[in-house]
Amino acid sequence: MEKKKLLFSAKNITKSFHGTQALKGVDLDVYEGEVIGLIGENGAGKSTLLKIIIGVQPPSSGEMFMHDSKFEPKTPLEANAAGVGMVYQEQSLITNLSVGQNIFFGHEKEFVQLGFVRWRKMYEEAQKVLEAVGSGHINPRKKVIDLNFATRQMIEIAKVVNVTKSANANGKCLILLDEPTSVLNEGEVKVLFEEIRKLKALGHSVIFVSHRLDEVLEISDRVYVYKDGANAGNMPIEEATETKMYEMMVGHESSSEYYKLDKQITPGEEVVLEVKDLGLWGRFKHCNFKLHKGEILGLCGVVGSGKEEICSVICGDEKPTYGEVILKGKPVKYSEPSQALKDGTLLIPKERMYEGIVRGLPVEDNIAMSNTKRLKKNGLVSKKAISNQAEKYIKLLNIKTRGKDELVIQLSGGNQQKVVFARALASEADILILNHPTRGVDVGAKEEIYSLIRDMVAGGKSVILLGDTLDECISMSNRVFVMKDGLITGEFSAAADAKPSQVQIVSMMV
Amino acid sequence: GSQPSETTDTPANSGTVAEDIDYANFTIDPSKIPQEKLDTTLYVATSVRGLENPYIVTITEGMDEFCKYLDSIGQKYEKQVLDSGGSNDVEIDNMKQFAAKAKGNAIAYADPNEAAIAPSLAEAMASSGGYIGTAWNKPDDASPQDYDPNWVIHTSADNVTNGKATAKALFDNMGGKGKVFVIEGMLGNTASIDRVKGFEQALKEYPDIEVAHQDTANWATDQALTLVETWLNDTPDVGGIWCANDNMATGALQALDKKNLKGKVGVTGIDANTDIVEAVKAGNVVATVSSNGYLQSGYTLAICYAAWAGLIDPAQMPEEYRVFLTPAVMVTADNVDSYIAEYVDSVPKMDFAKIFSCKAD
């Protein structure tokens, strides 16, 4: 292999936030036309480093170089000008503006003539940019609010590509992607990877952060592993295996017990929930299934297959167009999730930032939220009970927090997810709908959560699981239902010793 | 009830007060005021409902004039305008605080925001031993005697009479027949209610006058302008516009002006604002009424001063000197020149020594 030119390098970067050492001196080198996979447990400092590179935060110490010259961006705009662009983990599109206006947001001046922004020219340019990232089908005049998450992610990428390209036409760019695949389905991930390869072919470089090690293996040229804010090592992709990366991140081997298969139980005959000929106009049709006591029922399907909408109906967030939901033998009709909770059905949403946590409240209140009423003593809420409960779950789920009274917003994303999960446990609902319960959670924590789910069903609860990965869904469930275009297209039994293969299921999904 | 003046424990009841005073001609004799009184800082206040109204400015200027008189006799004093901003509570609170600060050495003229609070204002003053005179509004069943001697007088320029007088002037100007617009003041406000009542009394005497529109403009110029502007579209043949105050008359005039009807349609107001007085002179307004704010506040303070100085004992004063009407001046084309000379171009000459010269006969 020919020796490649160094594009970017970070040397001994540290970052502390009033006393917390988030980065304790990490290094990162990126060569031209290279994709770097950056992995590490939650809170390892990946997002922090990216924020420093893009100029959102300054480093406490250390140096960065871009094209061999010192690189000290003070704003994302400066970073863009030097050819660095970033897709943020949380969406950064302005939903009330059109796609085109978003792509050129902050760069409208380029289209101003005689004091007027020339929208037509902007939309033509936007169309070109979209085509360049393989998303020519998106209409640049559409408002972002009307688009789904995956499409939005593509627009984000188009926006970044455009920003860096136009800023640095001749030089090479560095594009930072912080967990871009967490909201994409398999097809969209493919498109994204193709796009990344195209960029690579043009000599641009990418830093790719993901918790999905298989993706990292697929797309990266080199992998950096961080642990607790320090270098844990880096290696070319040829040397990397999932096991090895796992070891470097966590410090111990991925056990065959990962999904706790030995704890899988055979559910009883008692039906706790039945869905009979259920349909929601334009979303799913004539669906039937039964959930038994102690069962984990996996629902698979690509985005838009209708699996999430079924869950919304069951938990009372939406009303079905036809059909019925029968709970413990009684048909139920909800107009509010609160009614479903009263009957013991609870949904754990996947978008923790927007649906899962109350950011301004401390950890303990977040955990107590769905069972405050039960923590009453003589009509009064017992603060003691709330804090005891919080302490119990912080310990149980190993939530990294300064204490039960820390605001949830101050936790890392993964730990926020654990708080959401703790709340589900605390709610004592007996039917739990878990929508991507391990999204954004690091490998170690995942194991803990799997173990907890097993314990819950052993204790007589029932779970409907929309897995973060197909593997997870298959391995955890007693039965797996596959959905496609609003219909249930397949049903597999998945006993501990007779799991269906991923290939079998994928063939029914797409 | 009043106490017989045999006890000598208060200066007001000591020999300085004669048995039968000729109140009508009572004159302050500065030499009879003890030096210690002159050297005490007297707190002087007028309590009003906001300064955006020119009439209220004349109230405060009346106080200024009276204070010049205090200067002339060597009385030490401090003056203050208490602004309630149109709030009952604030006005009561203001008075309480003013009284508390003065520790009894206080005189005040108050224009109670609503009739109901007049006794509360008097009580606020009475509890600290100061002297207060009220104007315009008080409940029918309350009287200054309820707080002897501190609630010295209550005067009013009779709203019903003023409303009636301007209405009659307007109707006469219209030749006794035609359509009129009626613009009321703020709903529920006593002054507005009484002025409208006067208008209605006049209306009964003129059977050929027809009310085409009636609404409130909340005392505000722009709201009156909008009302008249709108009404003129379905009643272009209106003969006159009666307004419960001059602020609203200004708006009505402006609306007429837009349709070139200024001067052709009669307008009346109440308060004698400068611009309306000029409009009377120009023939665009039929009549307005001056309640003479200078006189109201200036003389009320003078009477309270006499009481504080121990020259008169309010408890001894006959009923007609406790509650009486102050003279209102109706301004029409006939007397507008002399009115301007006396009240607009100058502050009217007032002899505050003759404290009861403010009583209408």
Add this chain to the structure above:
Amino acid sequence: MGKEKLAALSITEEFASKIKADNQKERLTKWAPVFVLIALFLVFSLILGGSFASGSNLVSILNQWAIPLLVALGLTFVIMLGSIDLSIDGTVGMAGSLAAVFVLNSRNGNDMGVWGLFLAVFCSVIIGFIIGTIHVKLKIPSFMVSFAFMNICAGIGLLSYGGKPPTIKDEFIASIAKSSFLEIPIITWVALLVFVLCLYIQECTPFGRHIYAVGTDETIPKAVGINVNKVKIKVFTLAGFCFGVAGVLGAIRLGQGQVSIGADLMFPANAAVVIGGTALTGGKGGVVNTVVGTLIMTVLFNGLTMMGVNPNIKTGVQGLIILIAVALTVKRGSTIISK
């Protein structure tokens, strides 16, 4: 397999028809304010006969529309930011008072002519700038800053003429109140001119786009390097400009400067903006919506005044109708949080 395809096809069809229905509904809510306006017009024409729809009353409506329109235009941008400006009553009153004391008037010796009007507007612009700057630099909610400035401006206005409202004596300026062009009052033309300016700013400048962005989520424009604080200050300054013009026109209309020119403008303006379809949470709507919203409010007041509704219940009736108008026009949906 064939059966499956059929089923698959039909869910796609279902979805397509659902989107269509949604779009139709959205288009309807978008036009709802216009329908409300037309309905109001028809109802009043029916009840009041020709006098309501008469040319002279239409001119009155246009005349009465000018100042609420100006105020609501300024407010629209502020609301699009997700902020609020409570200074209106004070700023408008101050600008009106200052305009009257700057030109030839009955209270003092000034005679700046038309320049006096511009100076008054300029003072209001400055106030807007100060409000925006304090709000942004000290991070005090706009609600509070503007409220404080309502008081401060009312004080300045009162002081400027010391209690006795100055009558405008400048003949040219006084005559503006009566002049019209193409039957439409000059005052209304000025308001329309400001509207065109606002529309231009909203639609044709980067600044206009940035207002939406800041209103939607200000962290995003910040990340792109847009000076969010500058956008906000500019919006409050622009609002100050609109309020200033409103105050000056108000003084011209009255022929007199008074602090009370601004009184009670704020709530109708807010109602107009919301009825027009601009969300109080920011990021949505715009000045065209506001045109319709202010027309609805103006026609409503005009019609009720003509009908001669008993003044005792008039406020109540107004409140009810406003409520109904909002209910009919506000865009709703299960995803929208209304606060």
Add this chain to the structure above:
Amino acid sequence: MGKEKLAALSITEEFASKIKADNQKERLTKWAPVFVLIALFLVFSLILGGSFASGSNLVSILNQWAIPLLVALGLTFVIMLGSIDLSIDGTVGMAGSLAAVFVLNSRNGNDMGVWGLFLAVFCSVIIGFIIGTIHVKLKIPSFMVSFAFMNICAGIGLLSYGGKPPTIKDEFIASIAKSSFLEIPIITWVALLVFVLCLYIQECTPFGRHIYAVGTDETIPKAVGINVNKVKIKVFTLAGFCFGVAGVLGAIRLGQGQVSIGADLMFPANAAVVIGGTALTGGKGGVVNTVVGTLIMTVLFNGLTMMGVNPNIKTGVQGLIILIAVALTVKRGSTIISK
């Protein structure tokens, strides 16, 4: 293995030191309103001498405090939701008017005694309930619904006594205005009682916890199974209760029922809530903050009045001081977006 544990330990230590630094800063801003209150008190005592800090003036401060406190308490919960209630002026005025016409009075033959007062409060509670229900069910912003009800309630109040305000003739009720217990006016005691009730609701009931959650971000409590709509309706009903009590006490204090009892209560109440430290964006603060906030406002008005500030500039001075107070007390930080 041991090394790993050590690392974990050190992170915990780091966290601990971080908490300490954060908490210190937070504690300071938390106490800022109290410092402002003390400072105001000291300044006025210095300027005005003994008369300000005299027993009789303290009693009058307590007296003046009662009604603003009640209004602000009700508003606090609404603001904690992130909503706003503009109905105050109307609801308070209506409750006061109704109270006066229900008891023995100068306008009609009613004589319900103390029950009349309760009935008046109940009417106000109903209004709060209706506001909340319309806001929640029709998804109209609370801003608009409550504004419409301000007009509607003012109308009801006006109609109830038909223009001429009724004087309260019931001797017992009239005497309440003058009675006091332990030198503190009965009216203030009632307000304090309502405060205790609100504190209990905020701190000791699930409902209280839920208000915070809904105010911060309502999608989450919803997903968790809290009936968000019910929480909101309850809050507006509670606010209606507080406003009702304020109106009834206002009528007793005045000896008369009038719609204007409620006039101009809203902005000072808002200012008080914000100065106390409750964020207008919802989710923060509480009734204890409001106690301090209302005290600041009351002491400020009282002191300025005592000083005899020229009324022409008094509004301006008030505005400035409120601004300064907010600047000193509002919690700020780079992460906080102020709108």
